[in-house]
Amino acid sequence: MKFYRRYEAGQVVVWAGDRMDFVASVVAGMAGLTQQLEDGRTQMVGLLLPSDFLGRPGRDMAAYTVTATSDLVLCCFRRKPFEKLLIDNPRIASRLLEMTLDELDAARDWLLLLGRKSAREKIASLLVILARREAALIKRRPEGRITIELPLTREAMADYLGLTLETVSRQMSALKREGVIELDGKRRVIVPSFVRLVTESGDDSDGGPLS
Amino acid sequence: MKFYRRYEAGQVVVWAGDRMDFVASVVAGMAGLTQQLEDGRTQMVGLLLPSDFLGRPGRDMAAYTVTATSDLVLCCFRRKPFEKLLIDNPRIASRLLEMTLDELDAARDWLLLLGRKSAREKIASLLVILARREAALIKRRPEGRITIELPLTREAMADYLGLTLETVSRQMSALKREGVIELDGKRRVIVPSFVRLVTESGDDSDGGPLS
DNA sequence: CTGGAACCTTGACCCAAATCAAATGCCACA
């Protein structure tokens, strides 16, 4: 019924336009959904973290390219049995609707980020999102001093935030210079004060209930 | 069971955070979902056109401010009976899932627009979207010479596109100067060649099947 | 330990879009 697939960082899971005969749930690692303009400009349009769902019921063609941004483990189901499961089991269908609505809300926050936030606010917002996701997995609220493992290259961050990788690098340096973050190697970020980071992100919400 | 509500252009349907005891379907006119940062920066995060759905099942608090951008007619259902309908009737629930997935896809195209397109491409993309929506309602494909009724002020366009209203105005003037569009008053746009407009939008897809 | 490639940082310069500031056009209504 279900089976697992593993991908290395940078590996493509499916190309936009490819036939996709499975749906999946992210078990570990991180993946990005990506769109491109013909001239090569690239924008990430979805970020898949553990527990997120991949694939669209009722459509067997991938609309976006999916790339592992870190080592990735997927728990896959063949499309046909999964769709039957949805029809037979309204509870699962309703759960899927709820997840999709959550994704839509996340996409709408992202629209605000891309449309109106400055480069610095974008970086801070991304760090807040990653911190919240990491905390949610262990059912705690992020607070005080926290450490974030960045499962993204600077380029992937830029694709997510609608920036260039140079701007990402410069803003990370600026945040470090001002003591908002500390860097331990390239991929580990230490946040001395989470509230300070939230302030920098321009976003004032409390992240909602822990669900 | 169902009832209608009318709003004038500019009127607010619900404020973010308000309790919302109904869900609705757009019958006529247009509305925008809007998010704001504390300092007033505003980004539209959803565009509701006839046949679109408003409200989230299972949540009675509006997450976004909804404003009529033109005169608007909603067909409303009280939340409780509607949610019961969803549980009793899997066909409707499945249709709602499909609509939500379509909205998510639209939001993702929008992310690409906000993150990577130039001001000119953004304007052209918006006109393409409106032209396609207008054409879809009469089950035709947009082609050749078409007329678009803009149900948006320049400011609302700017909020949609992540631009300032001055930039919107300048780009509209530029497109007019170069013969891509003609203006008849402020709110009517004539597109002599739809393919030319699509070229300007940077988007190369054909708009998909008419469904 | 060492070489090299991939990834990241930094600097100099440039440009698209924002900002600030007037005009101008367009109705609705007296």
Next chain:
DNA sequence: TGTGGCATTTGATTTGGGTCAAGGTTCCAG
């Protein structure tokens, strides 16, 4: 037929982030 109030256009100037171009790190393979 004005006239007041918007919405829109246009102009001048500034600026945040992009582009181009070097360097510097990190980390793994040998």
